[in-house]
Amino acid sequence: MQNSPVLADGDNTIFELGDFAFESGATLPNARLSYVTYGALNESKTNTVLLPSWYSGNHHGYEFLIGPGKALDTSKYFIVATDMFANGLSSSPSNTPPPFAGPDFPEIAIRDNVKATHRLLTEELGIEHLRAVIGFSMGAQQALQWAVSHPDMVEAAVAICGNAKEYPFGIVRLEGAKSALMADSAWNEGRYDKPPEVGLKALARHWATWGVSQEWWRRETYRELGYASIEERLLAAEAGWLRRDANNLLWQAKMWQRHNVGDTPGFGSDFEKALRSIKARVLLMPSETDLYFPVADAEYESRFIPEAKLVPIPSIWGHGAGAGRGPGDADFLNQAIADFLGRSR
Amino acid sequence: MQNSPVLADGDNTIFELGDFAFESGATLPNARLSYVTYGALNESKTNTVLLPSWYSGNHHGYEFLIGPGKALDTSKYFIVATDMFANGLSSSPSNTPPPFAGPDFPEIAIRDNVKATHRLLTEELGIEHLRAVIGFSMGAQQALQWAVSHPDMVEAAVAICGNAKEYPFGIVRLEGAKSALMADSAWNEGRYDKPPEVGLKALARHWATWGVSQEWWRRETYRELGYASIEERLLAAEAGWLRRDANNLLWQAKMWQRHNVGDTPGFGSDFEKALRSIKARVLLMPSETDLYFPVADAEYESRFIPEAKLVPIPSIWGHGAGAGRGPGDADFLNQAIADFLGRSR
Numbered sequence: 001m002q003n004s005p006v007l008a009d010g011d012n013t014i015f016e017l018g019d020f021a022f023e024s025g026a027t028l029p030n031a032r033l034s035y036v037t038y039g040a041l042n043e044s045k046t047n048t049v050l051l052p053s054w055y056s057g058n059h060h061g062y063e064f065l066i067g068p069g070k071a072l073d074t075s076k077y078f079i080v081a082t083d084m085f086a087n088g089l090s091s092s093p094s095n096t097p098p099p100f101a102g103p104d105f106p107e108i109a110i111r112d113n114v115k116a117t118h119r120l121l122t123e124e125l126g127i128e129h130l131r132a133v134i135g136f137s138m139g140a141q142q143a144l145q146w147a148v149s150h151p152d153m154v155e156a157a158v159a160i161c162g163n164a165k166e167y168p169f170g171i172v173r174l175e176g177a178k179s180a181l182m183a184d185s186a187w188n189e190g191r192y193d194k195p196p197e198v199g200l201k202a203l204a205r206h207w208a209t210w211g212v213s214q215e216w217w218r219r220e221t222y223r224e225l226g227y228a229s230i231e232e233r234l235l236a237a238e239a240g241w242l243r244r245d246a247n248n249l250l251w252q253a254k255m256w257q258r259h260n261v262g263d264t265p266g267f268g269s270d271f272e273k274a275l276r277s278i279k280a281r282v283l284l285m286p287s288e289t290d291l292y293f294p295v296a297d298a299e300y301e302s303r304f305i306p307e308a309k310l311v312p313i314p315s316i317w318g319h320g321a322g323a324g325r326g327p328g329d330a331d332f333l334n335q336a337i338a339d340f341l342g343r344s345r
Numbered sequence: 346m347q348n349s350p351v352l353a354d355g356d357n358t359i360f361e362l363g364d365f366a367f368e369s370g371a372t373l374p375n376a377r378l379s380y381v382t383y384g385a386l387n388e389s390k391t392n393t394v395l396l397p398s399w400y401s402g403n404h405h406g407y408e409f410l411i412g413p414g415k416a417l418d419t420s421k422y423f424i425v426a427t428d429m430f431a432n433g434l435s436s437s438p439s440n441t442p443p444p445f446a447g448p449d450f451p452e453i454a455i456r457d458n459v460k461a462t463h464r465l466l467t468e469e470l471g472i473e474h475l476r477a478v479i480g481f482s483m484g485a486q487q488a489l490q491w492a493v494s495h496p497d498m499v500e501a502a503v504a505i506c507g508n509a510k511e512y513p514f515g516i517v518r519l520e521g522a523k524s525a526l527m528a529d530s531a532w533n534e535g536r537y538d539k540p541p542e543v544g545l546k547a548l549a550r551h552w553a554t555w556g557v558s559q560e561w562w563r564r565e566t567y568r569e570l571g572y573a574s575i576e577e578r579l580l581a582a583e584a585g586w587l588r589r590d591a592n593n594l595l596w597q598a599k600m601w602q603r604h605n606v607g608d609t610p611g612f613g614s615d616f617e618k619a620l621r622s623i624k625a626r627v628l629l630m631p632s633e634t635d636l637y638f639p640v641a642d643a644e645y646e647s648r649f650i651p652e653a654k655l656v657p658i659p660s661i662w663g664h665g666a667g668a669g670r671g672p673g674d675a676d677f678l679n680q681a682i683a684d685f686l687g688r689s690r
Contacts, residue, residue, distance in 0.1 A: 168575055169562035173554040175579060179547035180521070183528035202524035206551070209518040214639045217514035230513055234520060291636070294559045 012036050012059060012089055015120045020091075023115075026106035028096070033116045034089035035059060035082045037125075038066055039074035045126065050133045051081040052113060052142035054162075054323075055252050056244060059083050061136065064324035064333075071337035077131065082117050084138065086251040090116075093190070093247035102247050103190025108255045110141045111264065114149050132341055133280075134158040136322045137293075138252070141166075141259045144282070144301075148261045151279040158283045158337055161290050161313075161322030163297050165260035165271055170292055173210065174257045178250055180206045190247045197242060203249070204241040208234055213289035213318035221316070275304035283340045285333065287313045287321035311336050357381050357404060357434055360465045365436075368460075371451035373441070378461045379434035380404060380427045382470075383411055384419035390471065395478045396426040397458060397487035399507075399668075400597050401589060404428050406481065409669035409678075416682035422476065427462050429483065431596040435461075438535070438592035447592050448535025453600045455486045456609065459494050477686055478625075479503040481667045482638075483597070486511075486604045489627070489646075493606045496624040503628045503682055506635050506658075506667030508642050510605035510616055515637055518555065519602045523595055525551045535592045542587060548594070549586040553579055558634035558663035566661070620649035628685045630678065632658045632666035656681050 012034045020031030036059045041048065049072055051062040059081035066072045072079055083089040085108045093105040100106065121127040130153055135143035140162020147157040148164075166174075184199025186192055212221070217230075227233040262271030282305045286298040295312050302308040313333065317326030324330030357379045365376030381404045386393065394417055396407040404426035411417045417424055428434040430453045438450040445451065466472040475498055480488035485507020492502040493509075511519075529544025531537055557566070572578040607616030627650045631643040640657050647653040658678065662671030669675030 167559070167563050168565060168567075169554060169559040171575055172550070172562060172579065176521075176525070176547075176551040176554055179550040180525035180528060183525055183543050183547040185530045185543075198528050198530075202521075202528040202547075205517070205524040206521040209514060209521055214512070214514040214636075215641060217517060218512050218642065220513060222513075230516055234517065291559075296560060297563065 012083065015116075015124050017091075017116055017119060020112075020116065022106045022112050023109040024107040026100075028091060028100055028106055031091045031116070033082065033091075033120055035080055035117075035120060038072075038079040038081070039077055041078040041125070041127065046129050046131060047076065047078050048121070048125075048127050048130050049077045049079050050117065050121070050130055050146070051079060052117065052133070052135045052139045053082060053084045053087055054135070054137040054139040055084075055256060056087070056249065057084075057139075057323075058087055058089055061139070061323065062134070064330045065134070065337065071334040071341065072134075080117075080121070080125070080127075082113070082120070084113050084142070084252065084255075085116070086248050086255065088245060088248050092245070093251055094245040105247070105251060108251055110138070110145050110255060110259045111149065113142055114145050118150065128153065130154045132156040132158060134160070134337065135162065136160040137162045137319065138256050140322075141256070144278075145259075145261055145264070147278045147280040147282060148264050148267075148274050151277060154280040156281045156283070156341060157278075158285065158340065159298070160285045160333065161287050161293050161319055163293055164275060164301050165262065166257050167297055171257045173292065174253045177203060177206050178253050181246055181250065187246055190250070192246065195242065196246050200241045200244065200246060201238045204238040205234060207241075208237050210291055211318060212320050213291065213316050215289060215316040216318060219316065272304045275301060276306065278305050278307075280307070281340070281343075282308045283337070284308060284310045285313055285322065285336060286310075287315055287318060289316055290319045290321070292319050309340065357428065360461075360469050362436075362461055362464060365457075365461065367451045367457050368454040369452045371445075373436060373445055373451055376436045376461070378427065378436075378465055380425055380462075380465060383417075383424040383426070384422055386423040386470070386472065391474050391476060392421065392423050393466070393470075393472050393475050394422045394424050395462065395466070395475055395488075395491070396424060397462065397478070397480045397484045398427060398429045398432055399480070399482040399484040400429075400601060401432070401594065402429075402484075402668075403432055403434055406484075406668065407479070409675045410479070410682065416679040416686065417479075425462075425466070425470070425472075427458070427465070429458050429487070429597065429600075430461070431593050431600065433590060433593050437590070438596055439590040450592070450596060453596055455483070455490050455600060455604045456494065458487055459490050463495065473498065475499045477501040477503060479505070479682065480507065481505040482507045482664065483601050485667075486601070489623075490604075490606055490609070492623045492625040492627060493609050493612075493619050496622060499625040501626045501628070501686060502623075503630065503685065504643070505630045505678065506632050506638050506664055508638055509620060509646050510607065511602055512642055516602045518637065519598045522548060522551050523598050526591055526595065532591055535595070537591065540587065541591050545586045545589065545591060546583045549583040550579060552586075553582050555636055556663060557665050558636065558661050560634060560661040561663060564661065617649045620646060621651065623650050623652075625652070626685070626688075627653045628682070629653060629655045630658055630667065630681060631655075632660055632663060634661055635664045635666070637664050654685065 660666035
């Protein structure tokens with residue numbers, strides 16, 4: 001994840017949400033949603049592709065899918081890439097004034113991002129139809145939530161290395177991540193003046209194994225990235241995580257942990273019922289070596305989504321395969337997504 | 346791991362090693378090796394089975410393999426179960442007086458355990474031949490090291506969920522574990538008066554996902570163990586890890602990380618050459634869902650060990666399958682090991 005700095009280069013636009021009511025019940029004044037667009041909306045307003053950001057990422061994350069010859073040709077699609085709450089660009093613990101600053105920021109649901117983005121699309125951009133929602137990891141959580149929350153608006157959804165709910169393994173794994181960061185007393189329940197560096201470094205080392213696969217490490221693939229040793233690779237990872245805000249990372253992780261499309265109003269916590277309600281065509285692309293989101297979980301979900309296609313990514317890049325990190329991963333994703341979008345219903 | 350308290354019930358015997366020279370160069374005075382035995386040595390002294398302990402475990406760990414109808418019938422075998430250095434019973438950071446107490450304890454190699462145990466067997470118990478060495482996890486590291494260090498003494502070796510060296514993935518995973526514990530400032534570079542509880546709890550949450558498989562969690566298998574929720578399971582894990590000594594855990598983890606049979610004197614760091622030198626029959630039993638020690642690593646090693654048999658354990662219990670934790674795992678291991686030992690050369 002350390003390849004996608006949270007602090008983007010200022011090319012983003014802010015949509016002012018005003019008073020925003022989170023699913024938790026809290027209302028945040030002057031809430032903000034950050035986004036960028038590529039290409040142009042067509043006359044019939046039917047060519048929008050939405051790309052919601054992932055954990056520790058931002059609106060730049062999907063550029064490997066965007067451009068001539070890629071899945072998302074900007075001469076064909078109008079692309080809206082959004083920043084998730086708590087990523088440091090949209091409203092976040094790090095950029096919100098008191099009384100909602102830092103650890104006083106409201107708890108966030110994946111659905112809160114869908115709600116905010118729905119307002120951006122309909123109120124600001126005049127869009128009532130999504131040609132596709134495509135997301136990786138927590139972006140996949142958002143993509144599938146879109147398909148459940150707005151069945152008549154979403155034509156197609158692509159969930160790359162991510163699921164419609166967080167399974168127990170993922171919840172526990174994220175407990176490990178959070179605990180490593182919070183073990184640093186400098187974190188101080190989120191009320192720090194300077195970054196809890198020891199905790200952020202522990203988090204870096206936590207993620208180092210999860211981000212790719214056992215085989216990736218066994219082949220010493222870090223050498224292909226220019227690192228001469230394991231420790232050199234880990235130090236680079238630490239430097240990346242030290243640029244993040246601890247509370248932002250924790251708020252994103254908690255949002256990730258508690259996600260379940262079954263909790264969408266109207267489904268009474270019935271996960272399978274929520275999946276069955278999806279009208280969009282859905283492409284599920286787990287990575288064959290993803291340690292967070294094993295293929296079995298996507299396969300399980302595919303049994304309930306009426307029109308689902310399961311295309312695992314063959315890669316040793318684990319979770320990172322879904323962000324196009326390994327040689328061949330980006331090509332595989334571009335081809336599969338282009339094929340999927342190109343098919344008429 | 347939390348099912349095997351480090352503080353055993355006092356049934357162990359101490360073998361006094363006197364001044365013990367570690368591979369690191371340090372010499373520890375009054376070093377101690379803890380062990381227990383089951384059964385009796387036969388007249389020809391050819392029926393000894395050695396069982397070296399694993400990370401955070403002790404000499405009780407292998408009882409699921411010992412007894413009538415199990416792989417290791419005490420009427421047939423003389424069983425020696427040893428405690429690894431730093432497990433709290435043999436010489437450890439926690440039980441050694443200054444100037445080698447706590448963080449001043451020497452760094453340990455897997456080979457140091459082999460060396461100490463070789464002295465126990467030859468000097469104290471009069472044993473020059475091992476019918477088998479059987480080990481799980483770090484016990485497997487020891488079993489394979491025995492086969493390399495003493496090719497003419499070891500007749501058979503069984504490596505359950507463990508390898509002949511620590512692969513990069515495992516090294517990095519253990520960095521995550523160590524960092525979570527050390528992020529607690531109460532750890533204080535190992536000079537604590539009371540346990541670094543926040544760090545030990547973070548370690549508990551770190552291990553919670555690694556110890557079993559994604560599928561284990563997805564099926565909510567913790568309910569079969571009597572836990573009503575994920576959090577209840579995690580709190581029980583924390584209670585288990587809080588009984589451990591932080592430095593002991595760190596010293597064991599560092600020993601685990603740096604292991605490589607290729608570093609045995611005489612092999613010039615040539616891992617494959619060391620494996621080729623093994624004369625013992627070897628049974629490799631990775632678990633099909635082990636997240637630390639994937640089957641691919643055991644398969645790789647089997648290509649160099651002259652007489653190797655690879656029998657993966659079919660289980661959703663991940664690494665824990667090798668400790669006989671899942672229903673059917675203990676039976677599978679007992680059957681496979683009994684078959685293996687029963688075969689004449």
